[in-house]
Amino acid sequence: MLKVALLSALAYFICYGGNWLIGQNMADRPIVIGAVTGLLLGDLGQGLIIGATLEAVFMGSVNIGGQISADHSAATVFAVAFATNAALKPSAALTIAVPIGILMGFVTMGVNNVLLTAFAPLMDKWAHEGNEKGLLIYLNFGVWFVKNLFFSAIVFLGVYLGYNAVAAFVDAIPPVIMTGLTVCGQLLPAVGLALLMKMIWSTEIGIYYLLGFVLYNYFKLPIIAVATVGIILVVLTAYRDMEINKLQRQHVTAGNESNNDSELEDFLQ
Amino acid sequence: MKFMSDLSKEDRKMVNSIAWRSLNAHCSRVGGQARQMAIGFLWQIMPALDRYYKDQPEKKREAMERHVQFCNVSNAIYPFLAGIVASMEKENSEVDDFDTSSIVAVKAALMGPLAGIGDSLLFSVVRVIAASIGISFALQGSILGPIIFFLIYNTCTMILRFGSAYVGFASGRQFITSMYKNGTLSILTKCAGMLGLIMVGAMTASTVKFSTAIMIPIAGGDPVALQSSLDTLFLGLVPLLLTFGCKKMLDKNVNINYIMLGILALSIVMAVLHIV
Numbered sequence: 001m002l003k004v005a006l007l008s009a010l011a012y013f014i015c016y017g018g019n020w021l022i023g024q025n026m027a028d029r030p031i032v033i034g035a036v037t038g039l040l041l042g043d044l045g046q047g048l049i050i051g052a053t054l055e056a057v058f059m060g061s062v063n064i065g066g067q068i069s070a071d072h073s074a075a076t077v078f079a080v081a082f083a084t085n086a087a088l089k090p091s092a093a094l095t096i097a098v099p100i101g102i103l104m105g106f107v108t109m110g111v112n113n114v115l116l117t118a119f120a121p122l123m124d125k126w127a128h129e130g131n132e133k134g135l136l137i138y139l140n141f142g143v144w145f146v147k148n149l150f151f152s153a154i155v156f157l158g159v160y161l162g163y164n165a166v167a168a169f170v171d172a173i174p175p176v177i178m179t180g181l182t183v184c185g186q187l188l189p190a191v192g193l194a195l196l197m198k199m200i201w202s203t204e205i206g207i208y209y210l211l212g213f214v215l216y217n218y219f220k221l222p223i224i225a226v227a228t229v230g231i232i233l234v235v236l237t238a239y240r241d242m243e244i245n246k247l248q249r250q251h252v253t254a255g256n257e258s259n260n261d262s263e264l265e266d267f268l269q
Numbered sequence: 270m271k272f273m274s275d276l277s278k279e280d281r282k283m284v285n286s287i288a289w290r291s292l293n294a295h296c297s298r299v300g301g302q303a304r305q306m307a308i309g310f311l312w313q314i315m316p317a318l319d320r321y322y323k324d325q326p327e328k329k330r331e332a333m334e335r336h337v338q339f340c341n342v343s344n345a346i347y348p349f350l351a352g353i354v355a356s357m358e359k360e361n362s363e364v365d366d367f368d369t370s371s372i373v374a375v376k377a378a379l380m381g382p383l384a385g386i387g388d389s390l391l392f393s394v395v396r397v398i399a400a401s402i403g404i405s406f407a408l409q410g411s412i413l414g415p416i417i418f419f420l421i422y423n424t425c426t427m428i429l430r431f432g433s434a435y436v437g438f439a440s441g442r443q444f445i446t447s448m449y450k451n452g453t454l455s456i457l458t459k460c461a462g463m464l465g466l467i468m469v470g471a472m473t474a475s476t477v478k479f480s481t482a483i484m485i486p487i488a489g490g491d492p493v494a495l496q497s498s499l500d501t502l503f504l505g506l507v508p509l510l511l512t513f514g515c516k517k518m519l520d521k522n523v524n525i526n527y528i529m530l531g532i533l534a535l536s537i538v539m540a541v542l543h544i545v
Contacts, residue, residue: 020295020296020298021293021296022293023291023293023295023344023345023423023426023430024295024343024344024426025419025422025423025426026396026399026418026419026422026423027419029396029400029418031400031403031404031407031414031415031418032415032418032419034415035407035412035414035415036415045410048407048408048410048411048412048414048415049410051407051414052403052404052407052408052414053408055400055403055404055407056404059397112298112302113301113302114301114302114533115301116298116299116300116301117300117301117303117304117529118301118526118529119300119301120300120301120303120304120525120526121525121526123299123300123307123308123337124334124337124525127311127330127334127336127337128330128334129330130326130329130330130333132315132333135308135311135333135337136308136311136312136315139297139299139308140293140296140297140299140308140309140312141293141296141297142297143297143298143299144296144297147297176537176540176541177537177540179540179545180536180537180539180540180541181536183536183539183540184537185302186476186477186478186479187477187478187479187508187511187532187535187536188301188302188303188529188532189302189303189305189472189473189476189477190473190477190508190511190512190515190532191302191303191515191525191528191529191532192300192302192303192304192305192338193339193469193472193473193476193512193515194512194513194515194516194519195338195339195515195519195525196338196339196373196377196465197466197469197512197516198516198519198520199338199370199373199377200370200373200374200377200461200462200465200466200469201466201516202459202462204459205459205462205463205466206466208463208466208467208470209466209467209469209470209473210470211467211470212466212467212468212469212470212471212472212473212474213470213471213473213474213505213509214470215467215470215471216470216471216474217474217504217505218504222385223381223382223384223385223468223471223472223475224382224385224386226381226467226468226471227381227382227385227464227467227468227471229467230378230463230464230467230468231464233463233464233467234460234461234463234464237459237460237463238456238457238460241456241459241460242453242456245452245453245456
């Protein structure tokens with residue numbers, strides 16, 4: 001079982017880690033990670049079929065963060081590992097894959113949304129010091145490596161200890177901690193958005209913040225529609241401001257009319 | 270496109286570099302929910318900072334501080350934003366009184382719509398089409414299944430990646446310089462700030478979530494959920510107040526660490542007390 005567990009963890013590291021390292025290339029999707037796990041474990045056919053089955057099941061779920069959803073990559077690795085070894089049917093493998101999917105969903109959410117937030121002040125400090133190596137090598141690639149090594153270690157342990165141990169462990173996590181961390185992950189974007197707001201805030205335009213908020217919450221507009229409404233307002237304002245700008249300049253240098261605004265007008269059209 | 274044709278060899282080298290680097294832009298998510306893919310943005314924009322601020326270390330540091338703040342766009346369309354920002358950083362390196370808040374405003378205005386377009390195009394359209402073809406092969410035990418899925422998806426994203434980097438840089442470069450010379454850049458700053466704030470407002474509504482589980486007992490009747498009363502008062506009241514509270518604290522230079530720790534502690538306490 002040790003060898004199977006190691007190879008499963010390797011498959012997870014390559015596919016899940018690789019997905020995030022290189023352009024969100026979808027190697028973490030069940031259809032790919034299932035095949036890779038099957039290949040490593042010596043039963044490609046089983047990996048392909050389980051991967052395809054789970055791909056259909058998880059079609060709607062993409063890891064965007066914020067919510068705990070079962071981690072489809074870990075679930076697939078787990079299902080393939082047990083199906084090849086214990087000769088389970090693909091349909092039964094899905095049921096067995098759910099606990100580790102939930103566990104990994106919980107772990108990745110906790111690490112990505114909550115734990116990594118602790119690095120935010122270090123990012124500011126190193127940016128202030130101009131520490132390029134620290135930011136780009138340690139924080140970008142270093143954090144990627146450590147994080148995915150950790151996730152893969154959990155897959156290793158899960159496969160090594162088996163289904164019953166994982167299911168018992170998931171049951172033992174106090175629901176209070178789960179809810180607390182989920183709520184925290186849902187509240188934390190407020191800090192980042194507040195910082196962004198602070199950087200572009202001015203009293204004259206501050207009220208537009210509420211417009212975006214209300215358009216999304218009350219009018220239920222999708223983000224693209226909110227942007228469209230915003231663009232309409234912005235274009236109207238830009239034209240008005242340019243008129244005022246023009247009039248002021250005409251006033252100052254009477255008779256010396258300029259045609260400087262044509263390029264912005266081109267842009268806005 | 271006519272504005273694409275006059276890019277110099279150096280420009281092309283930089284834009285290609287931005288597009289290649291965008292591949293790694295989502296790898297660490299360091300800074301968690303408070304920063305999202307910010308470090309990936311810095312990683313992409315670095316070729317531009319290296320080139321334009323070669324002899325201006327002070328401005329380069331300021332730019333780095335600017336670009337470790339909250340940012341999130343779909344991976345394959347990220348270079349579009351980086352391309353536009355590169356053209357603005359170029360202008361900032363050449364003139365002394367460039368208003369750098371316009372760079373932040375442009376980022377804030379574009380990231381929401383770009384993330385929305387990118388996510389729905391790539392995840393809901395390209396991925397689903399690629400997966401449906403891949404699944405039909407893989408279910409028959411054919412190795413072509415995952416390969417076709419992987420190739421379709423990644424060919425589309427690579428085209429989008431390079432295309433968007435060029436369009437972003439070339440269009441940004443064409444307009445930013447002339448606006449600066451016209452004196453209309455202050456209008457751009459204001460307008461980008463407006464759109465930025467609208468989008469930050471919408472992003473607050475879409476990403477900051479809170480719902481309380483408290484039930485108010487009514488004598489002789491069914492208990493009433495406090496959340497529904499709050500929703501009647503103002504939909505999303507708690508996220509709005511929390512975000513403004515964070516901004517007020519940041520205005521007063523409260524250490525951001527303490528704010529985040531406070532939110533974590535508050536969340537756990539609320540969970541223990543069954544408030545959420």
